[in-house]
Amino acid sequence: MPSSPDATTVPAPTAAAPARRRMLPLPSRPGRRGHEARPVGAVVALTLLGVVVLVALLGPALSPYSSITVSGPPDLAPFSAGHWLGTDHLGFDIATRVVEGARTSLYAACVVTLGSAVFGLALGTLAGMAGGWVDQVLMRLTDLFLAFPATIVAMAVAMGLGPSLSSSMIGIAVIWWPLYARLTRGEVRRVASSPHVEAARLSGTRGLTLVRRHVVPSVLPTVVVTASMDIGGVIAMLAGLAFIGLGSPEPAPELGLMASSGMQYILGSWWIAVIPGIAVGLLSLLFTYTGDALRSLLRGTGA
């Protein structure tokens, strides 16, 4: 990456231009957030994220118990011997179930986010590059979807398809792609008029090649960063849907479901409901924070 943005030099057509927002030499403002570029934070967040993903992937191999069979006395408090996070009212090991639940959450959220991002990216690129009536139609459609109340539509779709994990995933994907379409379209419009794309066009690059080699690489970082932040939101939303009964049925180790069925025992054994809830919060926080740090890095490069 060039160390300073210089709009007058035309980069070699093959070089992927760094996606960056317009950078103005901003004066340091009083009281302005002091965390613009924080590679340390990003490194810590990414490391933690790596650990969590690893634990979730290894999941079943790490625990001596199964997530859906009784493995000890019921209602064991956390930090008991053999059961780090205690057991629930049936005697299931909570740690095993939380890891399993985190694995399901990660998988589901990644699929939903990736699916929506790819779809939105394709549609947004099409709209941005085509312009004219194609752009008009696609963006009106996007606006229409954006006007829908996200969680309510997700609920309706999940209910319509019959409560299950995959229907709530579809429900969320239905309302999530327009965000990416809108974002991509804006970025594409900006990139399409930039010197390096202009140069590529002049040198005869056309159609899909132009899009694939010059436009998409410039747009991708922004979309990836947004997606990495969104995974946290999707995890929370999936847990919310599972909490109200739109996820898998009992006794699936799903974090939202575990929290909602644990609510009955809240007065006696608070940990049954609270631990899965904390797991959702931590996962969601981790992704949001990582995305935030990545975004600051991206915005802060060269500044």
Add this chain to the structure above:
Amino acid sequence: MLRFAVRRLGSLVLVLLCLSILVFVLSRYGGGDPVRSYLGNNASASAVAAMREKLGLDDPMPVQFWDYVSRLLHGDLGMSLSTRRPVRAELADRLPATLELAIATLLFSVVIGVVLARVYALPGCFGGIVRFTLLGAASAPAFLVATAGVLIFFVQLGWLPVSGRTSYGPSEGLSGIYVLDGLLTGNLAYSWDALQHLLLPAFAASLGPGVALARVLADGLSTSIGSAYARTARSLGESERSVLRRHGLRNAASPALSMLGVQFGMMLSSLVVVEQIFSWNGLGQYLVMAIDRADTNAVATISLLLGAFYVVINALVDIALAAIDPRVRLS
């Protein structure tokens, strides 16, 4: 301004239409066979056919949709399978409860947003810790905040009630909004009790939106304080306080307001969860029960109602934005 408002309301109608199509399609072609759920699995073929005829299920889809919409507009929302009562009666019973909670949540969010916006802009290490904590709080799902609230304020401290809307019976007031009814009938103890019941649920649903609001507000304030027009105002001798009030707040208000509109959708879904936890007898609790018993018609109607609620609020927010900020009208 009027033209903008009319155009915005036009698109509102379009969105509502599309929303009703979506809900209609999902409720008709999604889960299960409505006739079978009405008559049970042992019904004779002729009874099923008669019922299909009666419900108009054999008509072409556009005709069915037209029937559906015209019935909706006449206030006929169909039967609720889970309670065997008209959905309309169920909604009428529960709407005030949700309304009370929603209004309180909205107020709480604004208060949290404005208070935290000041904290959010704190410089230095302390500010960093505060921001990180807030980010964490905003990431917590509403059910976790609600559960923590129950554990701290009910189980540990015993300060606040956590079940239902009141320790007394339903209010005798007209609005069904208990806090208000107590005030109107001069029964202050009743209002106070209802308010105590309201605190935790409203807080649990408003923490996330409140923090989101605070972030936008803090961002907007710091941008407008550093802007050229603020500098001009300062150079003309305005005090920092007046710059903040006359120029900063006004400019920061519009992104915050539109954020509030967007967050309203989040609030609605949090309300569904929170009502469940606090046994709040509103639309959310009804929705969860309907989902549990596969009462498709009730789920569809509540989704449509909550959806319409959100869409209308956002249209109003947009019009309000245009009224505050003339630039919006031009875009």
